[in-house]
Amino acid sequence: MITNEFIAKIEGHGNLKIDWSKNSVNLGVHEGERLFEGILVGRSAEEAHWITPRICGVCPIAHNLASVRATEDAYGIKVNETTKLLRDLMVCGQMIQSHVLHLFFLVLPDYVGIDRGTELNQKDPKSFAKALALKKMGDEIAYTIAGRNVHPTTTTLGGFHKLPTKEDLKNLLAELEKNKETATWVPQLFSKFDYPDLKVELQLAALVGDSISVDSSTDKNQKREMFPAKDYKKNIEEELRDYSTAKFGKLKGREMLVGSLARLAIGGETEGYKLDFANPFHNNLAQAVEIFKYHKQAVEIVNKLLNMEMDASIASPTAVAEGGEYRGIGYVEAPRGGLYHEIHLDSSGTIVYANIITPTVQNLTSIEKSAQQMINNTMGMSQKDRERLLNMLVRAYDPCITCSVH
Amino acid sequence: MTKPKVAIYDFTDCEGCEVKLVSLRERLLLLENKIDIVNWRLGQERFDAGPYDVTIIEGTPITDYEVDLLKDLRKNSKVLIALGACAALAGVPGIMPEKDRKFWYEKIYTAQYRPRGVDAVPLSAYVPIDFAIHGCPVDEDEVVKAMEELLSGKTPTYSGNSTCFDCKQAGNKCRIRDEEKPCLGPITQAGCKAICVTGGSPCYGCFGIRKEANISALIKKLKTITDEKTIERYLTMFHSRTKEVNDGKK
Numbered sequence: 001m002i003t004n005e006f007i008a009k010i011e012g013h014g015n016l017k018i019d020w021s022k023n024s025v026n027l028g029v030h031e032g033e034r035l036f037e038g039i040l041v042g043r044s045a046e047e048a049h050w051i052t053p054r055i056c057g058v059c060p061i062a063h064n065l066a067s068v069r070a071t072e073d074a075y076g077i078k079v080n081e082t083t084k085l086l087r088d089l090m091v092c093g094q095m096i097q098s099h100v101l102h103l104f105f106l107v108l109p110d111y112v113g114i115d116r117g118t119e120l121n122q123k124d125p126k127s128f129a130k131a132l133a134l135k136k137m138g139d140e141i142a143y144t145i146a147g148r149n150v151h152p153t154t155t156t157l158g159g160f161h162k163l164p165t166k167e168d169l170k171n172l173l174a175e176l177e178k179n180k181e182t183a184t185w186v187p188q189l190f191s192k193f194d195y196p197d198l199k200v201e202l203q204l205a206a207l208v209g210d211s212i213s214v215d216s217s218t219d220k221n222q223k224r225e226m227f228p229a230k231d232y233k234k235n236i237e238e239e240l241r242d243y244s245t246a247k248f249g250k251l252k253g254r255e256m257l258v259g260s261l262a263r264l265a266i267g268g269e270t271e272g273y274k275l276d277f278a279n280p281f282h283n284n285l286a287q288a289v290e291i292f293k294y295h296k297q298a299v300e301i302v303n304k305l306l307n308m309e310m311d312a313s314i315a316s317p318t319a320v321a322e323g324g325e326y327r328g329i330g331y332v333e334a335p336r337g338g339l340y341h342e343i344h345l346d347s348s349g350t351i352v353y354a355n356i357i358t359p360t361v362q363n364l365t366s367i368e369k370s371a372q373q374m375i376n377n378t379m380g381m382s383q384k385d386r387e388r389l390l391n392m393l394v395r396a397y398d399p400c401i402t403c404s405v406h
Numbered sequence: 407m408t409k410p411k412v413a414i415y416d417f418t419d420c421e422g423c424e425v426k427l428v429s430l431r432e433r434l435l436l437l438e439n440k441i442d443i444v445n446w447r448l449g450q451e452r453f454d455a456g457p458y459d460v461t462i463i464e465g466t467p468i469t470d471y472e473v474d475l476l477k478d479l480r481k482n483s484k485v486l487i488a489l490g491a492c493a494a495l496a497g498v499p500g501i502m503p504e505k506d507r508k509f510w511y512e513k514i515y516t517a518q519y520r521p522r523g524v525d526a527v528p529l530s531a532y533v534p535i536d537f538a539i540h541g542c543p544v545d546e547d548e549v550v551k552a553m554e555e556l557l558s559g560k561t562p563t564y565s566g567n568s569t570c571f572d573c574k575q576a577g578n579k580c581r582i583r584d585e586e587k588p589c590l591g592p593i594t595q596a597g598c599k600a601i602c603v604t605g606g607s608p609c610y611g612c613f614g615i616r617k618e619a620n621i622s623a624l625i626k627k628l629k630t631i632t633d634e635k636t637i638e639r640y641l642t643m644f645h646s647r648t649k650e651v652n653d654g655k656k
Contacts, residue, residue, distance in 0.1 A: 002478050004453040011448070032418030032468025033523040034499040038510035043501075044639060050607065051643075054498040057422015073520055101428060107448065114449040116443070121435055132431045139429055146605075149429055150422040150543045161606020240515060245522055247515075264486025331474075353469060402421055 005063025006030065007391050008219045009106040011058055012401020016371055017243065018391055020383060023375050025390075027368045029244035031405040040354040045071050045345055046157065052341065052356070053151045058101065061094035061142065062334030064152045066341040069330025071157055074345055076319030082244065082311040083159045085301050086145050090152070091332065092298035097149070098335035099260070099287040102140055102398045107284050110392050111193045112186035122187055127189070131181045134291065144172045158315035166306060172195045176295065183295035186350075190288035194387055195281035198371045198377065203251045204262035204277060205362070207331060207338045213266045214251065217278040220385045229331045230339040236357055239365075246404035249362040256361050257366045258337025259398065267292070280370050281396045287335075291372060321347050334359050336400055338345035360404035367397050410459035410557070413445035414478065414489075417465030418499065418526075419471045422543040423490035424448050424464055456482035461531060464489040466499045469522040473532055476621065477480050481535035488528070488535050489549075491542035491612045496647040498542070499526035501581060503646075526567055527610070527647055537562045541598060542612035548597045567596035568616050568631060569609055576600045581608070586631045588640050593619035610643035611651075621654025 006013045018024045036055055040048055049067035053060030065087055073081065079087075105117030108131075114120060122126040139149040144164050147153030152161045164172070187298045202217040210229050216222035227235055236256075238247035250256065261283040264270050275291050319326055326345045331338060337359030344353035371390055378386045416424060427434060428449075444454035466476035467476045480486055491497035502510065504525040511521045529535050539552050539562075540600040565571075569591035573580070578600055581589040591603065592610035598613050615621070628637045645651040 001476065002482060004454045006447055008451045008453075009449065028472070030469070031451075031523070032466070032472060032566075033511070033521060034418060034466075034468070034515060034526065035502050035507065035510045035513075035523075037514050038506065039498065039501045047639065047643070051498055051501075054420050054422070054542065057420035057425045060420070062421060090636065093506050101425065105428060115452050118435060118438060118449075135429065135431060147607075148543075148601055148605065153602045153607045156606065167481075199458070240519060242520065381487050396573075403417070405418075 002297055007128065007394055009109070010194070010395055010401065011056075011403075012399070012405070014394070014399065014401045018348040018390070018393065020113055023379070025368065025371045025375055026243050027364060027371065029246040029364070029401055029404060031245055031401050033245050033405060036406045037354045037356060039344070040175050040198050040351050041349050042226060045075075046350065046351045048343060048351060048354070049155060055356070055358070055391045055406045056400055057401065058098050058139055058400060059094060059334045059336065060151045061090050062332050062339050063341070065090065066145070066332045066334075066339045067343070068155055068157060069332065070328045070341040070343040071330070071345070072328065073330055074326035074343055075157070075317035075329025077158045079315045080311045080313060082163070082305070082308075082314070084110045085305055086163070086203055087140060089298060089301045090145050092294040092301065093138055095294040095335050096134065096291055096298075097142060099291050100134045101130065101211065103287055104187070104227035106398070107395055110395065126338065126343050130185065133179055133182055133318060134186070140175045145170050156314065159313065163312050169302050169306050169334070173299070173306065176302065179295065181405060183292050186291045187271065187273055187285065187288040190285045195197060195279065195285070196392065198281060198370065198374055198393070199278045200280060200366075201278070202263045202366050204249055204255050205256050205258050205338065206243050206263045206266040207333050212338060215265055217257065217265070218374060227337075229340070229383055230245060230329050232329070232331065232357060233342070233355070234338055236265070236362060238357065238361060244364070246364060246401065247361055248364045249357065250365055251362070255365045255369045256362050259283060259335070259364045260290050262337065263333060264289060276352070277308045280366070283396050283398065287331070287398070325352065336360055336398055336403070337362060356406055358403040358406060363397055363399060367399060409440060409442040411454070412441045413454070413456070413458040413461045413479070413483070414443065415445070415448070415461065415463045416448060417463065417476070418468040418491070419465030419490070419492040421448065422463065423541070426543045427549065428548055431548065433546070435548055437553055458483045460485045460487065462487045463493050464546045466492040466496050467529060467532060468499065468524065468526050470524060471522070473524065476529060476532050485536045486529075486533065487539040487552070488530070490544050491540065491644050493529050493642050494538035494540055494614060495612075496526050496528045497612070497644050500528070500545040500647040501642055504524055531647075538614060540595060540612065540614040545598055545601075562601050564617070565596050566617065568592055568619070569594040569596055569598060569600055569613065572598060573603055574598045576604045582627065582631065588628050588632050588636060590624070590640055593621050593624050607616050608640065610640055612644045615645070615648060615650050617652070621651060625654060646647045
């Protein structure tokens with residue numbers, strides 16, 4: 001039977017199972033298990049960051065970098081300044097690529113009354129042209145630094161197989177400058193939408209340097225908690241649900257929200273836009289603000305690279321195996337939030353253990369809680385309207401079901 | 407003339423090949439003018455239960471649900487196209503052997519977990535496919551080329567060249583001859599523009615095995631530059647489930 005049982009316009013296969021007689025909801029996740037943590041075991045150190053981007057084609061750069069960093073941590077590899085800058089630039093590209101795809105192709109239709117994102121070309125061709133220009137810009141950053149728009153080819157342990165030339169960087173700078181106004185326009189556009197009201201008590205978590213910082217979405221008096229990112233496993237617990245092939249993450253037993261909204265809540269810089277950190281729908285405005293921020297950051301990094309002597313050297317391992325094993329943890333703020341990779345290698349460089357916690361795993365419990373809140377708040381509405389709002393809510397989170405199952 | 411009805415499906419995978427479809431940008435709009443996309447869960451709510459003129463499937467059928475859906479889609483589609491390495495070859499998910507799945511379900515989940523996955527195999531393990539647009543991910547130009555050929559009533563074809571042809575055009579040094587590094591380029595179909603080798607990465611053959619490829623001769627050559635374990639890693643990255651490759655190892 002050919003049916004449409006999954007929520008449209010989200011990455012991967014999930015749906016809300018609502019019992020309208022009880023007004024209760026479960027978030028069903030139905031993606032097949034690829035068992036990446038098993039696939040990695042037996043492969044070589046150099047293959048991990050090749051394999052893990054295939055977890056997600058929407059945020060492959062994030063997986064690539066978390067993986068590279070985990071193995072570098074295991075081997076005690078300290079990369080040079082050029083590598084750090086190029087990787088930060090890759091993250092800018094990744095954020096822009098992912099946010100543009102999500103905002104213009106998956107979210108915008110909910111607010112402007114179209115179905116497929118490309119229909120915006122008839123309704124508002126100028127805006128659609130801008131969206132495509134931003135998509136191109138994000139892809140250009142990825143092509144120039146990472147070698148390809150989806151699944152990087154240039155990265156390696158300790159640095160890069162290949163650096164962009166100054167000429168490449170000048171072209172990239174021209175592409176970025178051409179889009180300055182457009183990047184400024186995105187948050188203006190997304191601040192005009194009438195987001196549904198919702199107030200959910202959640203733990204907002206984001207990586208700041210080597211720590212995970214946590215604030216409450218509603219309680220301003222809750223003291224900011226911080227713990228080392230390397231303690232990710234101790235603090236982010238994963239639970240099994242019989243209706244899901246993904247595990248559900250919690251932060252010390254509480255529902256957490258990660259991604260753009262949490263980053264802006266923790267980072268504090270909203271570029272003058274007013275965000276309601278207790279309303280998950282505002283994640284979309286946060287993503288729009290981030291397009292502006294990461295564009296600005298990309299320009300800064302490219303200028304820095306253009307004004308320095310780039311160092312193509314690849315850093316070497318310094319670690320000594322402890323008990324015959326090398327163990328490392330790598331992390332990065334992916335478009336949807338903190339991404340953690342852990343890897344253990346034997347003395348010959350073969351992977352013996354891998355653990356991955358993705359941002360969407362951390363958001364699943366929060367999506368469910370927010371959906372329940374939405375159901376409680378909308379008792380007087382028709383079922384059809386409530387279903388529409390609930391699907392919009394799931395989309396607002398920008399879940400990557402594909403990542404969550406891996 | 408009515409436009410051909412096209413359905414785009416994704417099974418278990420990274421959805422990176424669909425991201426590549428969006429990366430077509432203006433060319434996606436041109437393509438959309440010539441077709442009617444009646445189903446595309448990732449891109450739209452609109453849903454039409456079939457039949458379809460062309461069905462494009464990305465991803466590996468891993469769950470029973472996906473296997474059943476694949477069979478139904480085959481019955482309801484005039485032309486069935488595999489999009490990307492997961493659909494065409496089983497790709498990276500195919501690395502996991504069926505016999506090891508139980509062990510890993512217990513290890514990654516728990517012994518109580520009720521698995522949905524059966525095995526990660528290409529679409530062609532269950533139904534005949536009409537054409538595969540290869541790659542992990544696919545290349546935008548190859549997608550457009552295949553779609554244009556289909557829309558003009560032709561069955562798409564491959565160039566017959568190997569990735570070595572693309573690599574020469576890209577001006578790369580030969581990994582095998584000049585750098586003594588392993589490479590699956592000689593047995594792989596052209597079309598990727600040698601993008602991985604250009605970036606400094608290996609070629610693991612994601613564009614599919616070229617017709618008349620001499621796999622055993624390549625393996626013999628690779629044995630002169632590296633160990634068997636490394637060769638096995640190369641051959642299993644995307645081709646754990648490719649019959650010609652498994653036969654070539656013998």
